[in-house]
Amino acid sequence: MNSLFDPKSVAVIGASDNPSKLGFHVMKSLVKGGYEGTLIPVNPGAERIFGIKAVASVSVSQAQIDLAIVVVPASRVAGVFKECAAVQVKGIVLITAGFKEIDDPAGAALHEEIAGIVNKAKIPVIGPNTFGMINLHANLNASFTPEFSLTKPGNIALVSQSGGISHLLGFLAMGDGVGFSKIVGLGNRLNVDFAQMVDYLMDDPDTRTIAFYVEGIDAPGQLLAAAKRHAGKKPIVAFKSGSGSVGDAAARSHTGAMAGRHEIYRGAFKQAGILTVPGTQDLLDAAKALAACPVPTGPGVAVLSGQAGPSMAACDVCEQRGLEIVRFRTDTQARINELLPPLAHRTNPVDMGPAWYDSEAIKGIVQAVMDDKKVHGILFLMMFASANVEALAGISGLLKEWNQKKPVVSCILSPPGIWADQIRDLENAKALVNYATPERAACAMANLWKYKSLRRNHVRNF
């Protein structure tokens, strides 16, 4: 698997200079993505592709091939796989579709045939019917979408059964400043399924959190066993679609797998310590928090807000999702009362409105709740309003220095071009994680706590 995700050489079987072919887009992904290893276009009908010398087949290539990306028609895949096995290719990404997922039983037969070849040769295969995979830390874009290389390198591994969802989350991540270690489209899982990805990613030093998009799993027992085997090591968060009957039926058709009852999956995931979330944005939001925050040691939250309204929206979500808006310790409350006039709501949730111009007061309030043992996590909400433009700079140092001894989840929002660099700077320093609405921030904090609670059932001293 290491050679698959970090290959020294890559062959593109079905490489093309014709933009109407996927083999063109794969070549573009590798070249534009800045892949630095040996790149070998394979196409019997071309001398050079993307200006790089092409070979007619992997059999005639002089170089050792670590990874083969295959984009030839389904009918030719068995032959290609035999050649790959013969020259001891170490891993394959099979983009081609037309196997188990089609109505025709010939597709399933072909699937079995090619599985037999690579399983015998012990070659791990991502796909078939996948857009590919990306290793952001190796500048390896082994997909048909060059734009995935715009994604920020980070420590979340995204493993998805849907290319569409991978693209969706990739583009959302670009806007939300979320970074990935790897983005993997499992497709129809010839021999690399969620279970194999868990085993690999739990030991992957670039990955801190694993995010799954699941439609249906052939061998759920394998995944659950793998998740339990590594319990407590790294968080896994999963969104499974198909809660409704239509989506479920579509999933069955799309993945060629039994999608099956949604509740059974949820129960099984819970048993295995996998955090489940109900949607795509939630998946990204939860993964972002789990990748950048410590887990809280309890459900007690302090809500510190520059304006009252957003704190109410956040409190509603906190209460719905099992967090407690704690009553501060007496000394904490006394410190806050010294810093804020009675005009403000000074108990939790704290309305810091009157302290806008006074970054020392804001700092003092943040410090007070940091010191309060009843507070297990801090929700910090601040809408830009011109007059409070300095409010963020005033607490940046404190937040960085504190380094999330307890999780700090924020909704700091501003017009384009204002505060954006400061927020990114705080996120990069792991001083906080930021979300675009107070509800999403509260939800992320709730998921941190939910994960902690889940894991407690599995791992002693977690």
Place this chain on the structure above:
Amino acid sequence: MNSLFDPKSVAVIGASDNPSKLGFHVMKSLVKGGYEGTLIPVNPGAERIFGIKAVASVSVSQAQIDLAIVVVPASRVAGVFKECAAVQVKGIVLITAGFKEIDDPAGAALHEEIAGIVNKAKIPVIGPNTFGMINLHANLNASFTPEFSLTKPGNIALVSQSGGISHLLGFLAMGDGVGFSKIVGLGNRLNVDFAQMVDYLMDDPDTRTIAFYVEGIDAPGQLLAAAKRHAGKKPIVAFKSGSGSVGDAAARSHTGAMAGRHEIYRGAFKQAGILTVPGTQDLLDAAKALAACPVPTGPGVAVLSGQAGPSMAACDVCEQRGLEIVRFRTDTQARINELLPPLAHRTNPVDMGPAWYDSEAIKGIVQAVMDDKKVHGILFLMMFASANVEALAGISGLLKEWNQKKPVVSCILSPPGIWADQIRDLENAKALVNYATPERAACAMANLWKYKSLRRNHVRNF
């Protein structure tokens, strides 16, 4: 109220050149916002403010004052109001805080005193304790946040009891391409409350949809009566915070109003034909759809997707929220079957994956469901993937020409800089409304249908 929102002259009472004063930010909002009427800074201690000749008080101003924006300390407001009444100011925005919302009973007394002055003089007042208001169609930024002028003019009127939520929604709207007619911070509602805003906005030609953020209402009966009075004229959508006990208590403190049981509000809003949503992003999303789409005549939805995964996520939400993923008419299905290979999921939700490179096929599929009487609305989902870069251009003409005879709600997503102009162009042409996730798109469609169902109970032939 017309003079309040579209004044020929504006006086800023408490105007300042000192950036640590709100009077500075209000002046900046008006000047930078491009207000074209007569602007009169009022401050006894300055000759000129922002380079504009200042007056010592409104009493000595030679010009007729339509709107007075007041930012002087609470103790001075009664005196200022008397002067405003004497010179027949037509409307006031009272930014100053420190009235009913503070613990001190003196605040409530002051509130009553100033209310008496303006009520006798029949001057409508936005505030106290507000950031102000903005009329995007008159370049009037009567708030302490100049950046509100960056918001796009549009046809949604946002009326909010929280400045923080107004800022939040304003900044989200900038990212989501949502435009406002007016943004109004009601604050503590001296004599302009939700009910008065309903009466005004229902006749406001710039407003098509009204969005409310509600914490607690003193006179809910008035609002409900006003909403019923104008039933069916323009949609009202509301998010009320305080579903939890903490948020509710904070709301009581923040607004000085009885916040009260959340369920009672929900029931009353439903009775009055007001659509309720559970959060800030939902409020913006629902308002965006209601402002740009026709309401569907039934719950039947066609889901057309460039990739299978996103359609499943969308279908789950549709089913949860009362929409039906209809079975197409036989002739519709036959047309789609001609355009797509069996490889794809051709029944609803339709996986248009194989038609990526074939914009004529995509066009044919869209046309087929447009013609299907069982389809009341179209969900169109398309993730950019390099190879499908032409897919959007191919259907733009058809979508524009069709002009949403049935609502078209989309999730078309791409990396920064790709498709953004085309999506904006389609939105500006009212050919569709676009959202960043399939779930948000599905939710917006569900809210269109929910609104239609709500209104049917009130208005015959709606």
